[in-house]
Amino acid sequence: xxxxxxxxxxxxxxxxxxxxxxxxxxxxxxxxxxxxxxxxxxxxxxxxxxxxxxxxxxxxxxxxxxxxxxxxxxxxxxxxxxxxxxxxxxxxxxxxxxxxxxxxxxxxxxxxxxxxxxxxxxxxxxxxxxxxxxxxxxxxxxxxxxxxxxxxxxxxxxx
Numbered sequence: 001x002x003x004x005x006x007x008x009x010x011x012x013x014x015x016x017x018x019x020x021x022x023x024x025x026x027x028x029x030x031x032x033x034x035x036x037x038x039x040x041x042x043x044x045x046x047x048x049x050x051x052x053x054x055x056x057x058x059x060x061x062x063x064x065x066x067x068x069x070x071x072x073x074x075x076x077x078x079x080x081x082x083x084x085x086x087x088x089x090x091x092x093x094x095x096x097x098x099x100x101x102x103x104x105x106x107x108x109x110x111x112x113x114x115x116x117x118x119x120x121x122x123x124x125x126x127x128x129x130x131x132x133x134x135x136x137x138x139x140x141x142x143x144x145x146x147x148x149x150x151x152x153x154x155x156x157x158x159x
Contacts, residue, residue: 012144012155012157012158013048013157013158013159015144016048016087016142016144016157017045017047017048019074019085019087019144020043020045020048020050020074020087021045021111023074023075023076024042024043024111024112025040025041025042025043025074026040026041026042026043026050026052026072026073026074026137027039027040027072027073027074028040028041028052028060028070028071028072028093028137029070029071029072029073030059030060030063030064030067030069030070030093031063031066031067031069032059032062032063032065032066032067033066034059037059037060037063038060039054039058039059039060041053041054041060042112043074043137044104044107044108044110044111044112045107046103046107048089048139048142048157048159049136049137049138049139050072050089050136050137051096051104051107051108051134051135051136051137052134052135052137053108053115053129053132053133053134053135054132054133054135055131055132055133056095056132056133061095061133061135064093064094064095064135068092068093068094069090069091069092070089070090070091070092070093070137071088071089071090071091072087072088072089072091072137072139073086073087073088073089074086074087075087075145081147081151082147082148082151083147083148084145084146084147085144085145085146085147085148086144086145087142087143087144087145088142088143088145088154089137089139089141089142089143090139090140090141090142091137091138091139091140091141091142092137092138092140093135093136093137093138094135094136095133095134095135096134096135096136097134100136101134104134104136105134115129139159140159141156141159142156142157142159143155143156143157144157
């Protein structure tokens with residue numbers, strides 16, 4: 001760690017971006033009028049920025065209309081503490097549209113074939129996709145947990 005508490009490991013950011021590419025589900029924590037809420041969302045990343053789609057009537061998306069502040073975790077379901085690795089994010093989330101949405105759709109379609117080949121998807125998927133909106137999570141703080149480097153080892157990625 002340097003004096004800012006951030007890891008000087010220049011490769012850390014690239015390793016975290018790769019970790020994000022290799023995983024599929026994020027737990028998104030939001031807060032709204034009914035309190036805090038967490039939901040699992042499929043995501044795609046562009047570097048450290050995450051994109052996901054969801055129904056605007058879902059509790060987590062209604063919460064985003066109340067406050068864009070979010071926390072996100074991404075990890076596997078590990079059975080042994082020394083194996084734990086994962087990402088923790090503090091940031092903001094918001095609905096996107098236009099060029100940014102088109103880019104998110106393209107990235108998402110490459111990771112999730114059913115979205116990438118929507119013309120060939122079952123009718124139920126096409127109908128559901130017509131009702132979703134696209135969202136972006138921009139990290140303000142991002143941490144990589146790696147217990148293989150020591151119990152509770154956590155590095156902050158320099159964003």
